[in-house]
Amino acid sequence: MRVIDRILGSRLDEALAVRLHHLEHHDGVDFFTLQSADLGRRRLRATTGKGEEIALALPREQPLFDGAVLALERDYALIVRVAEQRWLRLVPQDKASAVELGYHAGNLHWRVQFEGDALLVALEAPIEDYLVRLAGLVASGRVQSSVKAPEVTSC
Known part of the structure; x- marks a missing residue:
């Protein structure tokens, strides 16, 4: 052991x-x-x-x-x-922002999913660790961010 x-x-x-x-x-x-x-x-x-x-x-x-x-x-x-995954939901405001966001996510090897126009990043560290990497995009308003909690199913 x-x-x-x-x-x-x-x-x-x-x-x-x-x-x-x-x-x-x-x-x-x-x-x-x-x-x-x-x-x-x-x-x-x-x-x-x-x-x-x-x-x-x-x-x-x-x-x-x-x-x-x-x-x-x-x-x-x-x-x-x-087991219960939380996601950082990122919505780029235009194509150029989407390309830059995708570059960052890929270059940093973030685990992602797509939801319409949004990029969902699996939170595997404190959220601040992700937002600091995207500070320019988020601060300028080119990317909107929010946390998506796990879906709850009722019995």
């Missing part, structure tokens, strides 16, 4: 992103999926997507978050994925 006692960073951190990108192409990335209600936990046992048993024993000052990198080795990485 792998014991994890710290978070190495976010999958969006530039220093980690290059290594993670390489591992993704070589099937070296494993995910640990948890419910959003469990983000406050520091100690738990679980099984990763590839079947590895892990035990978390994190310090209080390191909260779990979607996109947290828990392990990074030469041929293996473990990343937290939250």
Whole structure:
């Protein structure tokens, strides 16, 4: 059983992103999926997507978050994925803004979906980490932004 006692960073951190990108192409990335209600936990046992048993024993000052990198080795990485996905909804005001927005999203390897004219970016880090990359587009009004919460289905 792998014991994890710290978070190495976010999958969006530039220093980690290059290594993670390489591992993704070589099937070296494993995910640990948890419910959003469990983000406050520091100690738990679980099984990763590839079947590895892990035990978390994190310090209080390191909260779990979607996109947290828990392990990074030469041929293996473990990343937290939250089951209920939140999305940053970005709506460009014209074609030029759409092209620039698409360039940023692709260059930064953001996980995206499309909804009509809107680009939805999966939030795998604090929203501020995304908006700072788009500051010029959002501040100028060329791109409108909002957070799209997960859809709730009733029984």
